[in-house]
Amino acid sequence: MSHDSSETETEPTGSRRVSEQVSRDGPAPYVPAGRSVAELTIKAVVTGLGLNVVLLTANMYLGMRSGMTISASIPAAVLSMGLFYGLRRVSVGGTILENNIVQTMTSAGEALAAGVIFTIAGVTFLDQQIDIAGTAAVAALGGFLGILFMIPMRRYLIVDKHEELPYPEGTACADVLEAGDRGAEGVKLISLGFVVSSLYMWLANGMAVFTTTIQTAFSAGETRGFAIGGDFTPALVGVGYIIGPRIAGYVFGGGLLAWMMLIPLLITGGFVPESAAGAPLMAQADAVWDQYIRYVGAGSMIVGGFYAILSMRETIVDALGTAVDELRSSAAAATDKRRRTQRDLSMKLVVIGAVLIGFSLVALPQVQVGLVGGFVAVVAAFLFVAVSAYLVGVVGSSSNPVSGMAVATVLIAALLLKSNGVTDPVVVLVTASIVAIAAAVAGDTSQDLKTGYLLGATPRKQQIAQGIGIALSALFAGWVLSFFHQAYGIGGETIPAPQAGMMALISEGVLTGTAQWGMILIGAVFAAVLILMNVPVLPFAVGIYLPITLATPIFLGGLLRGGIDSYTARNDDGDGTREEYTTYRGRIIAAGLITGEAVMGIVVGALYILEIGAPTGPPFPVGISGETRAILGVVAVVALLSFVTASILRNMPETADSAETAEP
Template identity: 75%
Template sequence: MPQDPSESPSTADTNRTTNDHTRPGPAPTVPAGKNVAELTVKAVLIGLALNVLLLTANMYLGMRSGLTISASIPAAVISMGLFYALRYAGIGGTILENNIVQTMTSAGEALAAGVIFTIAGVTFLDQSINIVETAAVAALGGLLGVLFMIPMRRYLIVDKHEQLPYPEGTACADVLETGSEGDGGVKLISLGFFVSFIYMWLANGMAVMKTTLETAFSAGQTRGFAIGGDFTPALIGVGYIIGPRIAAYVFGGGLVAWMMLIPLLITGGFVPDQAANLTLMGQAHAVWDQYVRYIGAGAMIVGGFYAIISMAGTIRDALASAAAELSGSKSETATQIPRTQRDLSMKVVVLGALAITIALVAIPQVELGVLGGVIAVVAAFLFVAVSAYLVGVVGSSSNPVSGMAVATVLIAALAMKSTGVSDPVVVLLTASVVAIAAAVAGDTSQDLKTGYLLGATPRKQQIAQMVGIAISSVFAGWVLSFFNQAYGIGSETIPAPQAGMMALISEGVLTGSAQWGMILIGAVFAIVLIMMDVPVLPFSVGIYLPITLATPIFLGGLLRAGVDRYVDWRSDDGDGAAKERATYRGRIIAAGLITGEAIMGIVVGGIYVLGIGADEGAPYAVGLASGTQTLLGGVALVALVAVFVGGVIRDPQDT
């Protein structure tokens, strides 16, 4: 865990400053000078099996609800249980083998998000799912995501360790450490897990309560002010981990969107025709979907370019290192770099990126053409950086992959339209490569953060991620085709909202109906934020995301601030030890909250896939009235907060 700045650096910390590749940071669980089992056969086999399982569950869940679950923590928990059982056969696993399992497993979840948000959109354009095409696009996009993340790892994971918490990556490290350290931490994470598991079963399994509480209102002549939140345990846990400052930026963007922009647009008569007869809340959602999310996308485009400019030194150093390796002039050998800082060779990055660029143009099933291939690779590089930065701020659960895909669709369609391209499928496949790369990069950065805290070897994690991508890609087309044949993508069972939106935008740009004005507004807004020295990406994400996601994240940040102040007031130690212990306890319980919800997501998804529950709504709904569900949701939220805070502040010396 992170050290107090006043403490002396440990031996491991000192070791990490022996070369110019690293900066001082937290002492890892496994020191750099110690070698333990990591990328083993049993870890790879378990990781591949879980990879396919969670790929399938996430593709169904994502097309049904529009959301996917983060697989890293569930995979870590499941693998710990499997390795614990294998101990009886004398073949138990190490903490770094567990880390390899979750790294490989989460690759399937990340790739699933990119596929269902984009490639699935071809069905809305009256095209069938091409299994080979899907596999090729998924593999090439996924590998780009891993490769482009490699030269950014040291800057984002090591140099920016304090500024970018990577909530799921940190929580996953806490889970793995807790499982290997004893009963105290296990009790804390179990508390969070079971509370979250039961909470989400009551909400999504039985429809006893609503987790989403929202309202819209008018003030004078201005209509359409909207506020609310999807108060799930995982989002509150993410907010607690990232802290109040970053959570406030995300929430601030949400307030600008839902309490300023949307009321102005509704009052000004910009309600879409199809939403004219809806409730005020329904109109607010329609205006956000039709206009405001494009403002967020425009702001993220500018923020992405600004992030690239901010990382120019790192990128320049990476390219210089690549040139040195390719020319054979680099004198430093791999053995001179600490094990915990060894990445895949830059030769692999450069040659791999070139090979993928050629493949995107040359493989007949991909059909992007020269322009599409170049746009895909350049945009992938940009949005890999954006995605890797964003998930460090708001977590993978709130990573706006669809926003990056929207930006790519707009750019690609505009460029291709100027050359006479009229097929929206080509535009959609170009965006698919980028969306998959961005999703995989976000997942890879979380995994590398976990490895950084545990003392894993980055190169082995990167290899594991690539193997996971390869397996996921092979199965992705089959799974997508199966669901399309079984239910029909775009049906009531699996509406696939993001995929439908991508198809609509692809056609819209080629036919001249895209929202370029809103994108320009977002771009100008981002420039103003940069001039004011406000972190533009988290603020832009707040504009792009529904307010129902920003609010619970902010609540989690407020809980963190409140707990810290309470512990400071109650304790009389001058070194902040009590606050540090409480922060650790809170992070462990928050990791349990994230784990419980993720596991329940898999359970509910499995029930839908097996068809053993109701066809619509919650699989085992008890039939309560909407008002009763809302009331019980409010009561459950208060109880959740009380249990969480009580678990953090109770006897903080018992860690």
């Protein structure tokens, strides 16, 4: 995509970042502060709203299926560039800052989806129906809190901590947008991944040509209940590829601990729930995981969440100090007197908005968490917004442990509300939902603001765009959640919604006194050991909580990423050309795999609801036997991995070394 005249005069990305042109506010932005470039336009807003709904839906499906969501910023940026590239043919086009507004609005839907599915979806585990209006109200209030509380933290986290906090997705998104001439290639890549993933899942779930799930349970000597397996789908492999081998390895390590150590110990020791006592070994393992192991994961997440807050104490204090300073600032230092690239929404809006939201939490009939619940929600939201914004600066939005923060909030809220006579676990979930959504949105907002900081965007316009995106996402969130519940049943095999189930489990257990405090304590102690060993707690805890069938394909994707990165490093001449090439292509293809499976999940779900095809199982089965389907499933996984590898490495640029050493 070409830039307008004001943009083409700026220095190229590479030379800008290598050079030492650094102002008092950090590196010189791509679009200088003194230039006026089209930014928050009707065209950008309409495009952003359309993509917002699509990726909101896709991430809600993915999150309830795998327990993890993926940042939508880069796919949105690529799609936006492709669309604007097409519009340029009819003399419409778009600027780089308009593209930035599009990805900002689009990623708002992904962020809000994470908070909703990790908490509000938990009401289905408590035999409650999805309240569409209530979901919209909670989602909007939590989302606006996340945006508001990020305003006083922006300068500290994004500008002052520029070198310390890289914000990987935000920086990568800026690189993608700056490399506008790669827009057409990016659209082709994400479309290729989308088509392959959609076809893969249609053959598996629409026609039952092959099975994606391969698992087994076995005994070793007198020890029973070892379980291993995987649900090898494109989305899960894509998740693993994006988060990389390190984080994927921690998730898989938690899964191995649960399914190859703790569950066998409990089954052999006779701790099998009575309802599964005579069932096959795999069913016994599933029952033990559901009854005991999930509490171990919950305990680990609780300690991990509190440890994250403790690690962030200086950031939280600094953010509070920044807010006070801005409220006391003189007119000469007011927002409208600052340079364009440093203008935020006013601190008065932050204070008034937070007060109004707190009042709404108590007064709105669709919410009504009470005075204690409202106080807990607002205070915890501010704390976890700081935690979330800092953590995504280190590990990225895709690895943001929103669920761990929600667990800590559920525990605190349940204990406080119980002491005030509250007995309804739904009230606890709604309180935690506000916090989880605020934390998720804050993490996304901070990534988007990092992108804008590098590009030279106006923070205030990005914050307004984020608010518009949150408003639309909130309106659709309840409908989408209700759709998936009708189509598949939240908590079922297709969309187990692990975090939502855990939230419901903890909130109900604390209020009724039936919580597995012993298992929670085991998880907490294990987390403390990990902290002493300097091992990230939350990815490991997620692995303990997830079914092994989800952790394994995520690890497989991470291994694929590690293998390609290693191959690239061995064949690079040190200038980073090949590494940049494979990193870009890999992330975009993986995003296409995730989006394709999510969209096909919507299609198959719609067929169920409309009663088209077979009433149970795949809508149009072709009648292949189970054993043959399993063999074809292995073939399909190998073909999928081969496709991803070949697509990433295809037409890799030659390096100087490889050119010199190549055989004639």
